[in-house]
Amino acid sequence: MMLNGGFFRLPNDLPKPVWRYPMYYVAFHKYANQGFYKNEFPGLSFPNIQATGGATVSGSEILRNFWQVEMRYSKWVDLAVLCGMVVLYRLLFLAIEKLKPMIAGLRFRSTMRSVQVAEQGSGSQ
Known part of the structure; x- marks a missing residue:
């Protein structure tokens, strides 16, 4: 809701180097x-x-000119991209959950090595 309540900017109003090209499309x-x-x-x-202009304005014209909506593809492509994002993020979170024990094990091994080095170093004095 916050993005549509005044914080969401139209595509042509976004700064191009950072916000338009990587962030807007992600x-x-x-x-x-x-x-x-x-x-x-x-x-x-x-x-x-x-x-x-004429007496009326079409909805497609409002989408193109006022809301700056990309009309090159249909609403079903937008829905497919959203579903693809859901699947991608779920797979990413699954991979992170599977990697957590391995990362914790590596961190535990590195702390054990530093403790062993410290013990060997203090015993030689």
Whole structure:
């Protein structure tokens, strides 16, 4: 909710070196919002309150011009990306859980070695 409540910036307003290219495309909010907008707006028409243009504005035009939604692909691609992120993150967390005991074992071995070195070093005096 916070991202849509004023903290979420439109794509063209984001600084390009860091936030636009790696972060914007990795965030799940991009795909969730755009999929939602693509589901709701196409096919609708709204009254045009601006002086230029016709009497109505189409929902697709609002998506392209106002919300800056990428219209090259459908809402189903956004949904597939979200599902892929869920699977990827679950596999990542599973791998981390499997690696935790190995990392803890390595850390325990390194502390044991330092204790042994300290004991051998103090016994020779």
